Amino acid sequence: MSFTFSIISSDENARRGEIxxxxxxxxxxxxxxxxxxxxxxxxxxxVLEEIGADVILSNTYHLMERPGIETIKQLGxxxxxMGWTRPLLTDSGGYQVFSLAKKRKISEKGVDFFSPLNGNxxxxxxxxxxxxxxxLGVDIAMVLDECTPYPVEHQIAKDSMELSMRWASRCRxxxxxxxxxxxxxxxxxxxxxxxxxxxxxxxxxxxxxxAIGGLSVGETKxxxxxxxxxxxxxMPQEKPRYLMGVGTPLxxxxxxxxxxxxxxxxxxxxxxxxGYLFTSKGVVKIRNSHNRIYEGPIDDACLxxxxxxxxxxxxxxxxxxxxxxxxxxxxxxxLFFYIELMSNIRLAIEEGKLKIFAEKFFKNWDNDINx
Amino acid sequence: MSFTFSIISSDENARRGEIxxxxxxxxxxxxxxxxxxxxxxxxxxxVLEEIGADVILSNTYHLMERPGIETIKQLGxxxxxMGWTRPLLTDSGGYQVFSLAKKRKISEKGVDFFSPLNGNxxxxxxxxxxxxxxxLGVDIAMVLDECTPYPVEHQIAKDSMELSMRWASRCRxxxxxxxxxxxxxxxxxxxxxxxxxxxxxxxxxxxxxxAIGGLSVGETKxxxxxxxxxxxxxMPQEKPRYLMGVGTPLxxxxxxxxxxxxxxxxxxxxxxxxGYLFTSKGVVKIRNSHNRIYEGPIDDACLxxxxxxxxxxxxxxxxxxxxxxxxxxxxxxxLFFYIELMSNIRLAIEEGKLKIFAEKFFKNWDNDINx
Numbered sequence: 001m002s003f004t005f006s007i008i009s010s011d012e013n014a015r016r017g018e019i020x021x022x023x024x025x026x027x028x029x030x031x032x033x034x035x036x037x038x039x040x041x042x043x044x045x046x047v048l049e050e051i052g053a054d055v056i057l058s059n060t061y062h063l064m065e066r067p068g069i070e071t072i073k074q075l076g077x078x079x080x081x082m083g084w085t086r087p088l089l090t091d092s093g094g095y096q097v098f099s100l101a102k103k104r105k106i107s108e109k110g111v112d113f114f115s116p117l118n119g120n121x122x123x124x125x126x127x128x129x130x131x132x133x134x135x136l137g138v139d140i141a142m143v144l145d146e147c148t149p150y151p152v153e154h155q156i157a158k159d160s161m162e163l164s165m166r167w168a169s170r171c172r173x174x175x176x177x178x179x180x181x182x183x184x185x186x187x188x189x190x191x192x193x194x195x196x197x198x199x200x201x202x203x204x205x206x207x208x209x210x211a212i213g214g215l216s217v218g219e220t221k222x223x224x225x226x227x228x229x230x231x232x233x234x235m236p237q238e239k240p241r242y243l244m245g246v247g248t249p250l251x252x253x254x255x256x257x258x259x260x261x262x263x264x265x266x267x268x269x270x271x272x273x274x275g276y277l278f279t280s281k282g283v284v285k286i287r288n289s290h291n292r293i294y295e296g297p298i299d300d301a302c303l304x305x306x307x308x309x310x311x312x313x314x315x316x317x318x319x320x321x322x323x324x325x326x327x328x329x330x331x332x333x334x335l336f337f338y339i340e341l342m343s344n345i346r347l348a349i350e351e352g353k354l355k356i357f358a359e360k361f362f363k364n365w366d367n368d369i370n371x
Numbered sequence: 372m373s374f375t376f377s378i379i380s381s382d383e384n385a386r387r388g389e390i391x392x393x394x395x396x397x398x399x400x401x402x403x404x405x406x407x408x409x410x411x412x413x414x415x416x417x418v419l420e421e422i423g424a425d426v427i428l429s430n431t432y433h434l435m436e437r438p439g440i441e442t443i444k445q446l447g448x449x450x451x452x453m454g455w456t457r458p459l460l461t462d463s464g465g466y467q468v469f470s471l472a473k474k475r476k477i478s479e480k481g482v483d484f485f486s487p488l489n490g491n492x493x494x495x496x497x498x499x500x501x502x503x504x505x506x507l508g509v510d511i512a513m514v515l516d517e518c519t520p521y522p523v524e525h526q527i528a529k530d531s532m533e534l535s536m537r538w539a540s541r542c543r544x545x546x547x548x549x550x551x552x553x554x555x556x557x558x559x560x561x562x563x564x565x566x567x568x569x570x571x572x573x574x575x576x577x578x579x580x581x582a583i584g585g586l587s588v589g590e591t592k593x594x595x596x597x598x599x600x601x602x603x604x605x606m607p608q609e610k611p612r613y614l615m616g617v618g619t620p621l622x623x624x625x626x627x628x629x630x631x632x633x634x635x636x637x638x639x640x641x642x643x644x645x646g647y648l649f650t651s652k653g654v655v656k657i658r659n660s661h662n663r664i665y666e667g668p669i670d671d672a673c674l675x676x677x678x679x680x681x682x683x684x685x686x687x688x689x690x691x692x693x694x695x696x697x698x699x700x701x702x703x704x705x706l707f708f709y710i711e712l713m714s715n716i717r718l719a720i721e722e723g724k725l726k727i728f729a730e731k732f733f734k735n736w737d738n739d740i741n742x
Contacts (some may be wrong), residue, residue, distance in 0.1 A: 039692075043696065044696060074664060075685075168509065314446075317438040318408075328699065
């Protein structure tokens with residue numbers, strides 16, 4: 001196993017760590033930009049490296065639909081296919097089957113569903129899901145899980161979680177890799193007892209890391225934070241902890257304080273394409289008429305390519321004229337902001353100052369700094 | 372005047388030259404990527420520089436509509452606005468008024484028209500057109516001309532050309548710049564006598580360069596080539612010659628052989644977005660199912676970022692999934708191909724081998740190499 005995790009320092013519940021994979025190291029806490037179809041939207045691998053992304057995420061479900069796992073396997077795996085040389089994690093597809101697929105039928109065996117894209121009948125079982133991720137050659141694979149809907153009664157959440165746990169165990173048994181890691185996913189909805197039971201179950205299978213899944217499905221921010229605050233400190237100390245699909249800069253800081261090491265979210269890239277740009281003081285909406293004539297950059301303090309070279313006026317203009325370059329420059333900025341945020345978080349942990357850092361960040365934050 | 376042109380060597384009618392501008396040098400024959408709205412579609416200035424573009428073109432007409440010339444002036448000019456440090460030429464807007472504007476009224480004074488974008492009433496006269504290009508701070512400005520339609524009777528073409536010539540003279544009088552150049556535009560449709568008369572007229576005003584305008588408006592390729600072959604050798608030897616809006620690699624090679632020094636065309640970038648990719652052997656259509664599983668690059672011999680890092684399979688996939696990155700990677704390749712083509716043309720002229728180069732290129736060319 002070439003996958004290892006070590007904790008360099010800690011600050012209350014927060015940890016500063018380092019993951020080593022077959023494709024290089026990941027400094028944690030880390031944020032993974034999302035490359036759904038094997039491409040981070042509007043950003044080349046070269047630019048991603050320049051921005052300083054250690055690791056990215058791609059989606060098994062989407063890659064199954066297009067171009068197909070077999071095609072990527074034939075072309076030497078996902079790294080070779082997309083020209084990305086650093087670590088890569090794939091989602092198992094469980095969440096997407098829940099949120100995107102048509103006419104899904106879940107059984108003990110797995111899930112049958114139809115692609116909304118082309119109507120093709122598709123199937124995912126714990127075993128095929130592992131095979132897909134092995135064929136892709138990803139550094140970190142995720143177990144297949146059933147994503148429990150919200151709101152849901154305790155008994156249904158329990159049944160769903162227990163199915164996911166049986167699947168997790170089958171995933172562990174069928175994931176055969178000397179060099180890559182498999183993470184288990186804690187389910188149980190907003191019920192603390194179920195989350196704890198799920199975690200106990202997973203620990204028996206000895207995964208290389210543990211994730212909190214099934215959040216951001218409709219529950220309130222308070223409910224989400226409560227789940228993270230409750231379960232995170234109980235997760236194995238010596239393994240990476242991953243909070244799936246989260247979130248805003250505030251969510252990330254809050255969750256790092258609960259001991260989370262890994263994050264992924266479409267927010268920086270999706271918001272970039274919609275002209276919502278992150279700064280240390282909050283969100284700049286580039287479409288705001290305030291930015292029509294504005295000679296300064298998005299953020300005076302930012303050192304990204306976009307801020308070093310372009311005014312808000314220019315970005316406002318690119319947005320108005322629907323130039324693709326606008327999406328690219330905005331995405332560069334937002335991803336740089338996230339990567340830089342993680343770097344500052346790591347430094348704050350090393351210096352034992354995360355609490356001060358967080359308080360200052362929360363205090364300065366404004367959801368629309370032009371309003 | 373910091374604008375100069377010198378001929379380094381020649382090969383029959385073809386010339387290998389160098390233009391010096393306030394923003395640096397242009398090696399000729401040169402191709403100018405098109406950045407209509409002050410942005411080459413899907414490509415950042417950094418990438419354009421890496422590709423090796425000496426000079427780009429932008430459109431006065433489009434910049435008048437969005438963001439407005441005054442805005443760019445306030446932001447320090449077009450170079451500062453778009454983050455481009457090398458030479459830049461603007462089209463005068465004459466052609467776009469002809470092809471895009473609504474309800475245009477042409478008079479001796481100038482042209483009134485309505486923006487199809489927002490219904491705003493706009494006006495271009497020789498004097499305002501020069502003021503706009505001076506405000507933008509472009510290295511090479513173009514005179515305002517009336518683009519003669521096709522087909523058209525001799526008398527109408529003559530009247531139109533004569534109006535353009537009176538406008539050209541007013542442009543010369545009102546273009547006040549110590550450092551930037553103004554080019555005249557030869558009109559006259561497909562009539563050789565009118566083209567010659569137009570050229571004589573322009574020469575009296577002593578422009579820093581001369582362009583052939585009013586082509587690619589519906590005439591046959593033979594008619595276009597005949598105009599270029601007739602008028603190009605008669606254009607002043609010691610000034611740059613610019614064939615506007617042309618064209619395919621074959622058109623460019625053919626026109627260089629007639630003595631043309633400058634080209635611009637949307638073809639490499641527009642075709643890139645549609646998956647038509649140029650190679651030394653002809654056109655690769657990336658959407659072709661032949662490229663679904665194809666491990667090699669677009670062109671084995673190409674050294675562009677795209678060909679060095681990505682397979683045709685990946686580009687086929689990005690096209691299918693409508694990922695913006697596909698447009699970017701395809702545009703990088705096509706622009707690199709054009710820039711490289713010009714570099715090879717210059718070398719062939721220096722070595723006195725342009726005829727052999729052209730014959731070989733024409734012989735190898737295939738409009739769809741997978742068919």
